[in-house]
Amino acid sequence: MIERRPLLDFVSHAVVLLGILVVAFPVYLTFVASTHTAQEIVQAPMPLLPGSHLLENYMTALQGGGSGPGSTAPVARMMWVSLVTALVITVGKIAISLLSAFAVVYFRFPLRMLCFWAIFVTLMLPVEVRIGPTYKVVSDLGMLNSYAGLTIPLIASATATFLFRQFFLTVPDELVEAARMDGAGPMRFFKDILVPLSSNSIAALFVIQFIYGWNQYLWPLLIATDESMYPVVIGIKRMISGGDTGNEWNIVMATAILAMIPPTIVVLAMQKWFVKGLVETEK
């Protein structure tokens, strides 16, 4: 279709540019703030061009030891904690959801539909709703301030189970039968055929769940009380204390930029599969 409507072109471009500005400007400001000294930022008006303290601020943030009133723990450690947490949550979620969807779709066992609906109903109960009892369990098990405590309660995922179930239902029965003819047992079929076929969905879920894990806030806030187990999101929160002026905003902003990098890398690297996984069903 060929369209020549200059006015429409102009308006749509304007909307796009405005949208980009709204989204990108705060990020830009964060970046600018992370390249100045603390004093320069609090001056009014705040500088709008990058300053000359980029390396210095980021090194301070990564190694810790700033002079702010809040936490001054090294961000490098926090990034590591965040990375491990996000990866464990993601991989765990995908593994468990694949297996439970496999069970629900391909095996006939008593109360199968009840199991499925039980999983489905938990979709409606986010972590926040059950946070009290979950905290009690985790703390009684002595998992506070540990990777296990940060990750295990977040691994079960009805959403992912449901997504894989829907995908498995579209896999033709004849494929299962062909595999049976070839002598593949259930787990062999799962490993050789079902998982490779699900690769696009797995990639899409990986992106979504990695960001979900990385951005966890409320749960780590309760579980991670020791500086060495802060994920970076909690780290930012703990760096800020009291009023506006006392904080080392340049370090906080550098940490914020650092916290944004891994999810961005994951999204950019997996963009192709991510879109495929959500849009295309290849059989």
Next chain:
Amino acid sequence: MASISLRNVIKKYGIGPKSLQVIHGVSAEILAGEFVVIVGPSGCGKSTLLRMVAGLEEVTGGEIAIGPRVVNDLEPAERDIAMVFQNYALYPHMSVFDNMAYGLKIKKLPKDEIRRRVDKAAKILELSALLARKPRELSGGQRQRVAMGRAIVREPQVFLFDEPLSNLDAKLRVQTRLEIQKLHRELGITSLFVTHDQVEAMTLAQRMIVMNAGRMEQFGTPDEVYTRPATTFVAGFIGAPPMNLVSGQARDGHFHLPSLALDLPDSATPGRADTVLMGVRPEHLRLAEEGWPITVELVEVLGAERLLYSQLGDQAVIVRTDDSTLHPKPGDVLKVRPHPGKVHWFDPGTGLRI
């Protein structure tokens, strides 16, 4: 190579009073190396029967034996069979080579043996140049051949085909049909082939099983089935257009319809005087000077021949003629005579041949 014995095979879905029986005791002996086609309308249970032989459906009653072994309780993989599915069921993420080799890998055959068998099958099926491709990069006909290749490499006792040609276009279907025949000649493996297409059945089968509503109507060579149909169902199902069935009584050399008496050829008599069905194929009714009066209602010109849809008394008959000098129009009254010795008799109650 192995024979297949079906002994009073029954299939029911569900249990108790709500169960649904779809196969009502089918018995047949398929010889080793034979190519048998199961044909019938959709829903007649032909695929279910095949899937029971394959082990994909449980056998509710009776026995299925492949060679000397009763296989009722064996897993599909233990039955030494291979199956070609209607939608081919190729593994989409594997190359052609891996698709064919998968079953052998699971059997833990040595690598060079797998290579040898796949190469051999690929050569027979002209797939050698395509071994590295994925199924989605292949045409329908090529996918079909890969599906057959996957069956061949297993070197099974029995091949099972579940309507493998129905997803191909008409030209490819004819070509693949010939290839399957050639393959069977070369490998000589016992084959069971399910189809709803009678042309496929007639051309491929050494013997064919005609099924209807879960029962076996006839088991015989295509020639037997065509020339001596065992029931009215077979008479109507095999042959296009189907055999004409006219109901009436045969008395003193004539066949009496309510309003009409037709003179019969000398040899033709059912041997009983009550109401029977007379069957004559459309091509065995010849136009003649004297004979049975038919009123033409519709003419279909098929090039080499034409079909006259007509009324004989109060009953519909179809006449097939290759006489191109005649141009009958709807409403014309023509005379036809049956070919002597080509008149069939059926019992109207049971549908069985008399």
